[in-house]
Structures are given as structure tokens and as C-alpha cells.
Amino acid sequence: MSQETFAFTSSALRSLRLQRELLELEERRRALARESATRRFLPPRASAQLAPAPARRPQRCRDPAVHNALYAGDLLRVKSIFKDENAANLIMETVSEELAWSPELGLWVLSPRKKHTSPLRIAASRGYRDCARHLIMQGAEVDAVVGGQAALHDSVAGLRLDCARLLLAFGADPNVLSEEGLAPLHLCTDPESLPCAELLLAHGARVNLSTRDRHLTALHVAARRGLEAHVELYLRHGAEPARRSREGETALNAACAGAERPEDAERYYRVAERLLAAGADPRAAGRKDHTPLHNACGNGQTRLARLLLRHGAAATAPNCAGYTPLDCALHAVDEYRHQRPERTIALLLDHGAGPVNPKVGDAGARLPPGFWGGGRRQCHSVPPVTRVSRQMLKFCCRCPRALEVVLNASDRVPPAEAWAEAVPPELWQEHEVFYESALRMAGQPRRLQHLARCALRRHLGARCHAAIPKLALPPALRHYLQLPLEGLIH
Template sequence: MAQETFAFSSSALRSLRLQQELLEQEDRRRALARESATRRFLSLSPRPPLTPHRRPKYCRDPAVHNALYTGDILRIKSIFKDETTTNMIMEMVSEELVWSPEQGLWVLSSRRQQTSALRIAASRGYSDCARHLLLQGAVVDAVVGGRAPLHDSVAAPRPDCARLLLAFGADPNLLNAEGSAPLHLCTAPESLLCAELLLAHGARVNLGTRDQQLTALHVAARQGLVAHVELYLHHGADPSCRTRQGETPLNAACAAAERPEEAERYYRVAERLLAAGANPGAAGRKDHTPLHNACSNGQPRLAQLLLRHGADATIPNCAGYTPMDCALHAVEEYRHQHPEETIALLLNHGAGPVHPKMLKFCCRHPPALEMVLNAYDRIPPPESWVGSVPPELWEEHQEFYASAQCMAGTPRRLQHLARCTVRRHLGARCHLAVPKLALPAPLRHYLQLPLTGVIS
């Protein structure tokens, strides 16, 4: 087999020869190691060695590997003619730079990778090659190099190969070396058809990964895959299922909604999960609720959705931080996403004035600082935040910062004190009750803490 090859350029042939030399060196090293281990075993044990098990056959011929990776069906048919050849382990050795702490420098290290002919064909979408291998006796669920062919086909994703493997009896619930089933590897929007095929062939929608107990719904929620979430819920996925760390799919979605351009996708995922009965107050890792995560990621629309479904705006996590504290910590990073809107939402749903030490986290964004300061009936001393304002920002917003500093420690206007009293009385009902009060529209607007650019 090693004598058969393709017509390559001179550089390609040099590369193949180098690869062959590396493989031969590795073979010699392993043979010497086996021989040494056998001698030690025989010298220590008077008993005759047991009959060895049938060892798998390996193929290290670069020409064969190249035929598989290019999907050359004619060459594949001429090479893989029986069960023995189709189930050979394809082994490749490559040199890569790794850091050696002992030597204190980067060194070349041989890295051996193993796969199977069927895995290669399935991962690259060569369905005609995969069909030939299966008909010649390739084991459809053989786990080589940590994965079975079905894992590769859905991760790629390659729906045609996945359909073929399932038709030949592939197990849709087989775990790979990392403990994930094929359904857990459907992480791209294009993998929806693969997920449908797996479910149609008996994939367990609530099956968790071996170590973390992540379900397919957790994975889809974390990736913001709206269609996948709808599919899994339709097939009975449990929106309250928790991972080993206590995370629900809603926790996963809210924690992953970090980038503004992805906000809409994660909003729709959270909307589907809440409609299916997900608990908006379920505390996960570090006692973070979905609202903590939404506020930490500067997502006012997602926070509003959670609050509308009953999330608690005052509950602390294991560090004692409330959603308001998380929102203030995120002001600097997400100042272009209108963090003052998230702060206003929390204040209108029962969040009270924060500890003065938290003001330093929002003082570089005047609208957020104004919103927080207007929750006090007396402005706290400015020492906790004034030193964190850059001189150039102070100069740009001098009127606002000067008014905030001037009002510190002095009584607010009677009108503001009345506003604080009314809001304190309404508490978490502010967002519902204020618009319904029998007051002139300007007064109702004033009760909702509008931004004016000064503190008075």
C-alpha cells in the first residue's frame, strides 16, 4: 500500500518523504520501548506471558491519508476492499512547537493523531466514500481518536453523512471521549437539520454530558440558536434542567449575551425559554440569577424581559452583589449600550439606593451617575467617586459634575423629596403604578427619574 502514490510536485513529495521519515522514527522508538518493557516483564515474572489480544492495524501512509482527505472515491475503492482495511486506524505524526519549562524554551515535539477512514469521510461530507466504507464493513460506531463518525458529521455539520450513518445504525446517544453526545455538538445554525435527524432517530433530548451534565438545550441557549431551542422544546426538552453547577438554559443564555450585535438572538432565546416555563429567578453558579447575568452584560432589553416575568431586582448573589451592583460594574465596559436604561429599570422594580462606594463604577458615565444619584434623598459625600473622574471628562461635563459635588451633603429640593417618598411607597410597583397615577403628565414623567444633565 505504501508503494502506491499520486503524482505530486517536488515540494509535496519532499513533504511526504519527511512525514514518512517521522513516522518511521516514531515506529522505531515505540518498538524499542515495547521490547524494553517486555524484557523487564519477563525478568520479573516466572509465568509465561498471556496470549496477546488482536491488535488494531495502523495506516501511516500519507498517500492513503491524502486519498481520504480529498475524497478520491476511485483510490478509496482500490484501497479499502474489506473489513480489515476499512477499520484500520489512520495515524499521523506532526511536529509542533511546545514550551518546555525544564529547558525554558520552545522545542519541537512529535504529536500523534489518530482517526479512522470513516471519520475522515464523514467529517468532510464525502457521502459516497462513507457509503463504500460502510458497505465494506467499517464499524459505524467505532470511537477512534476520541470520536465516532457521527460526532464528526454533526459537528461539521454534514447532514447527508449524518443521515447515512444513522441509516446504517449509528447510535445517536453515543458519548465521545469528552462525554458529549452528537446532539451536544450541534453548535452552529447550519446544524439544525442534523439535530432534527438525531431526534428522529432516537436521540435523548435531555441527555447530559458526562462531567458537566449539559443538555442540548443548554448548548443551544449558550450559542444563541433560536431554531434549535424551539426544536428541543418541541421534543420535550426541560427548561428547568440544571447542570452540575446549577445552571439552567436561561442562565446559560443570559450569561453568553455579551456582544451588542448578538443581543436580539439571545433575547429571542430567553423569550422562548420563559414561555416554556423557565424560572427567571433560578440561581446558578455563584448564585447568579439570569438578571445578574443580563445586568453584567449591559443588556437592558433582556433585563426588562426578565423583570416582566417576575425576576427579583434586589436579590444578592454569593458575593452579596445585587443586579444593580452588577449593572454598575458593567457601566464602563458597556457605556455605549445606554447602561442608564438598565439602572432605571432596576430602580423602577424595587432596587434601592446603592452603597456610596459603588458610585465610582458609574462616575465616568454622567447619565448613569445622575440616575443613581437621583435615587438618594440626600447626595452622599463625593469623596467616594470624584477622584475617579478624569480631568478631561470633568471639563466636558463640568456643569453636571459641579452640581453633583455642590449638592453633596445638602438637602434636596422639596419636589425631589416628595418624589423619593412616592417611589419608596410604591417600591417594586413603580413601573406599573406611576403611569396610572391621576397626576398631570409632567409630574408622572418626573416621578420616572428623567435625565436633566444636572443635580438639583
């Protein structure tokens, strides 16, 4: 045998064949990536000149055998079915019968509903990386939006990191929009989606890209769901906390509105901390002019409310209906009565919130703007203190601790007709000593010690939380000025 030749064994042939396939795959990947980059970064006219002629209209496929091969991830059958570009870009169509109201017939009828997807979407959503690779090699369009989404949307939503990495390596646009106007980064809504978010950002995803309709950024989405790691990631990549949605909400508004469950309080607190450290405005009014403090108080989040107040949130800011954060806290008393709502109320009172107590019968007295839903109107038909108290006590009466704080914030106890009948008998029996004392003091003058407390707190106003602990008074008196709970109304 000549020295320039060697024996072609079966293993050597397999190795050469595999090497050739890998080279072809890499060439295809680079060509797709170059084409995607050209379309993304060149001016519209230039990219239009370089764009290939439009492909013919893709065909639809309803064959169950084809669908089953894709959904099962059967690579051998997928290779035998999808052998060219036309097959790789088929539209997979399913038809289901759904009930629909027919105005002409006046009854519900079965109506066929078509759903569309693509072979690449199916493979990417289920994590079939090899099937997805084969489809791309046969000419499947990586950015094709079929049935409302592209394959990259499905891989991110399904937490299929390998498929997302494959699509991006073959030139998928990380900012491709679905028919609803969502980019893949907007679909990172789960704590486990952090690697997907990191991958998208590494491949050029725009962190401040907004959804088409609601103008939500990825930071809005992460804050609303309390995803602390996502928020940190987006802020490191230049996310802007001041960005507003179509309704005017910032990410901080979204975080405080999303903190609804007690078990999630800690992670939403940490999200708010990071947003405030990044420059978020605690006074930013969002939907219906709700500030973050309105949302935190409405969700019974005392610690979150304290954080916002420490960063300059306004305890007396009204929303579009005239409600203040104290109103929101009082509305939430019954729902969050097991979360110590009296702490939120006392916190707001220490920061300047609270009822104005004009003299009974002073029909011309003016309430603060927005107090108890009255907007900027003036109450003339009923004495203001009566109207305020009825609303206040109706929300508080089922929580004795909250009711005690509210009553002690006033220099008189209003009549009890509005709230006494609303207290359940079993609750009254359990806290009979407190309720009887409140009933007994209704309409009666308070003792001089309490009136002095009210006068001093009114003088200090929003400085109560900082000034009272520094007063040169005996500890017992300082404690009394902070509206401690005694279980009685004196």
C-alpha cells in the first residue's frame, strides 16, 4: 500500500461523516446569524435590498401522525417528515369544537376553532433540542410568529434554556414581539426563569423594551411578581425605575400592588428596597393616582409602608377618588385583621395622617382633601365628625385593636349607632370589656390626659414618629403619647 494512502475503516468513515455534518451545521448557524444581524442593524432600505425574495405561502398540516411525531420528540420520524424548507415551515393546524353563543339562533352552538403553531414552536416549547436543530437546518424560520408567538417565546415561557440558547445561536431575535406585543424577556415571570433572562440579555435583549399595549417593561413584570433576583439583574443592565406603564405605574407601584399575600411580604419588601436604592420615587402616582403607599396600606403591609415612609412617601396624599393611604388601610382592616392592621394605622398616624376633628355641629368645617372619599367637597348636611366617624368605625369595628387606635386618635368618641350593630355577637362577647367601654364613652368628654395627648400629637403632626421618642418626658408618658393599646377606652 502506498505511503500516501490509508485504510478507510468504518469508524474512520463515520468520523469523517460526523465532521462534515458539524461543519455544515456551523456554516448554517453562522449564515442565519449574519442574516438576522443584517436585518436588525442595517437601515430599512438597505436591509430590504439584501432581503431574499418572499417565500411562498406556507401550507397547513392537520395530519395527526405529523403532530404526534413533533409532540413526542421522535427525532427519526421528524427527520423523515421534515426534509426541506417547505416542510420545516408548515403551519400545524388543529381544529376543536367549542361552544359559542349564536345571536341568530338564540342558543349555544358548537363552533369550530382553529389553532395554529409551527413545528419549531412545538419542539422548542417541549425542550426537544435535537428536533429543533434539525428543523432549523432544514430552513425553519427562527423568528416566524405563528399562532401569536415565535419559538423563542415558547422556549422562554417553558423554561427550555437549551432550546432558547440554540435559537439565539442560530440568529433568533431576542426582542421579537408576539402578536400581543410581548418580547421573550416579558415572559420571564417565574423564579426559575432567571437563567433565561440572563441568556436573553447576553444576546442583546433590550431591558427597557415595553409591551405594545400596556407599556410594561421587564422590570414592571419582575416587580409585580416579587422576583428579587430578576429585579437586581435588570437594574444592573440599565433598567430605569422611573419608566411608567400606560396607566402611569412605575415598577415600585407594581411591587407594592403585588404584595397581596402575607407569605410573600418578605420578598416584596426586598424588591422595594432595591428599587428605592436605585432611585425609584416613593411618591409616584400610578393607576387611579394610587401611590406605592396606597397599595402597601391596602394590602396590609406594615413593614413595606414603613420603608416607603422612611424614603419620603406622603402619608396624606389623596388618590383620584380622594382616598388617602389611611383610608386604604382602614378599608383593608377586615380582610387583614390577622396581620395586626392597627400597626399600619398607628404608623400612618405617627406620620401625619389622621382625622381632623372639628366641633360637633360645626357644619361649615372643612375636611382635608380626599378624606373618606369626600374628594374636595365640603360637608354641610351632616356634622363632619359624624360623617367621618361612621365610615371609620364601619371598617374598624370587627378588629378591636384597630378600633382602639382610631378612637384614641380623636379627642372625642363619636356616637356608636353606626358601628355597634355591625359587631358580630360572638366577637362582642370575646372583647366585651373593650366594646362596653367604647359604648359607654360614646358622646362623652374624654379625660384631660387624653386631650393633652391629642393636642400634643396634633402640634407635632408628621413629626410624631421622630419627635416623641426624643421628648424630655418620663418613659411612661412618652409611651402614652404613642397610642399604646390598653384594651379600654378611657
